[in-house]
Amino acid sequence: MKEKVYKILPDFLQNCMVYLYNRQAYKRRYGGEYKHFRKEKKENRTLSLEELKEYQKNRYSEFIEFVIQNSEYYKKSIGNIENVALIENISSLPIVNKEVLRNNIETITVKTSEKLEKSKTGGTTGKSLEVKFFFRDSQERFAFLDDFRSRFGYELGKKTAWFSGKSLLTDRDIKKKRFWKTDFINNVRYYSTFHIKDNYLKYYVENLISYAPEYFVGFPSTILEIAKYGIANGYNFPENTVKAVFPTAETITEETRYYIEKFFKAKLYNQYASSEGAPFIIECEKGNLHLELQTGVFEVLDENDKPAKSGRLIVTSFTTAATPLIRYDIGDSITLEEPDKICSCGNNNPLVKEILGRIDDFIYSVENGKINLGNVSNTLKDTKGIIRFQAVQNKLEELDLYVVIDKEIYSKQIEKVFIGNWKDRVGNAMKIHLHYVNEIPVEGSGKYRIVKNNIKDLL
Structure with a gap:
């Protein structure tokens, strides 16, 4: 019903509906324990590696104990493993892939009277998956993500160009060559990622120049196509406009980084997570990628499930208590940096040399x-x-x-x-x-x- 009403409204009222939707989402996202988590994340930025490992160890124990008590699947599969809540015994737990998660989703998801938030993973492999979150876990995830972006000046309200999978346009918009909707209250303009065609890209480039966003967030493949079109057609994006580009959901290649930074004259800062709730990997101002140990456990394994410097990524995420990710084979692979390499940015988390992306890709x-x-x-x-x-x-x-x-x-x-x-x-x-x-x-x-x-x- 809401979609039918939205489609018949004039552009101004559609923008108002976008704001009203955001207001409800932000109320959930920034309510509850969000402020507490933001404070904690800021304080944890300069923890030593030893302190980070101790924090990770304690969070892991609490997480595993909660899951065993509340998840039917995990109570049966790992409840009888000796010293199961000790992080040093993590390799004794079974690895779970996406098919196992999908086929057992009802028994894996914990039993609770609390209202849970739903999240659907992307269906680019042909099958989507719905997982659930406690609101406090979602608030912690957004607090961490906002803390990361705040290091480059971003906060909600800063003028932002957003590129995601939202389908917001009508046939009237296409006819008028208007490929965006705007939340004017929160200064966010949402650009369609479904209309990236040569005869439309001109309007994206010119509107972005006119809108002059301070930050870009969203699918890098879309931002890349806009940047390449702008360069090829002689557009000059104004300097000192964009302060940072924050890509989401896709792997960053050298080509992607080169063209986006060249056209928009701004640095791209990568971050890795997932809609299922994977722990975070973030890029610092020095251009190095850090495994954020306070968000979960990262294992890099070879084809024989043995620890490796480069291999498939297996994650255990502390913010997935409702649909737990424990030794979850997320389908991506990474290469670790040498263990003795230290970043000068002040973040003492271990370093990642490269995120290789989806194993399927x-x-x-x-x-x-x-x-x-x-x-x-x-x-x-x-x-x-x-x-x-x-x-x-x-x-x-x-x-x-x-x-x-x-x-x-x-x-x-x-x-x-x-x-x-x-x-x-x-x-x-x-x-x-x-x-x-x-x-x-x-x-x-x-x-x-x-x-x-x-x-x-x-x-």
Whole structure:
């Protein structure tokens, strides 16, 4: 009913409805224990590594004990493990993947009379998942995220351009080339991530220049396309306008960082979490990524489930008491920095060398094995005129590349370089089918996927 009413309202009243929705959301988000958590997060910024580990150890014990008492699934699966609440025994607990979580969601979620908040994970793999949170856990997560962003001057009320999976536009908006809605009270303009097309990008760029946001938040793939369009078409984004870019939900590649920072003349500060409630990894002002031990436990394991410097990420998150994440295989992989490396920013949490992104985001070559997202994005090296592309693998020895080009710049020679870059990565045995298209649609969540691997279950 609300959606039907929204669609028939004029633009001004739609903006008012966006504000009213936000007001309710902010009331939940910033109520309860939020202020207490903000104070705690600020105080914890300069804890020593030993103090952080002690904090993590205590939170882990409290979390495991609560879960065993209140989750039917975990009471049965880990309740009888000796000294189960000691963090040094974490490897004795079973690893849970997304399918296990999905298939057992009713018994994993704790039994409580409290009202719980619902959160749906993205469905880019074809299946979404609904998890639940206690409001205090959501408040703690937002407190940590706001504390991170506040280090670069951000607070609610600062003028912000937001790019997320909200579907807010009507046919009238499209006809008027208006690809945004604005919460004028909180100074947030929400830009659609579903209309990133060449003939629309002009309006995004020009409106962003006019709106002059101090901060960008949201899907980096959308911000990247806007930045690349702006550069290619000679737009000059005003200097000293944007103070920071905070990407969400997607892996950051070197290309993404380069173009966004170049066009918007601002630093991008990465942060890693998930809609399921994964603990946080954040980037500091020195450009280093930190495992935030006060938010959970991070394990990096190889294919044999043994600790590794680079491998798949297994997380236990302290802010997921309602739908607990305990040794959860989140589907991403990271590489740790050398343990003796210390950052000069004052954050003493361990360092991450690289977030490699989703394990599913790879192309598999019979000759060379897995080609990860970073190497896929680097196939653009020494090319010009490729606006965007998507790699889709439906067969083991074949690869489909969907490419949007600038016909005035692109040439047969560039095509040869692009294919050569792919051959360097996948080998010569794989058949590469090149498809030139006018656009590549985003997923239903509003995200743009550079890789779609449809044979991962066969590997």
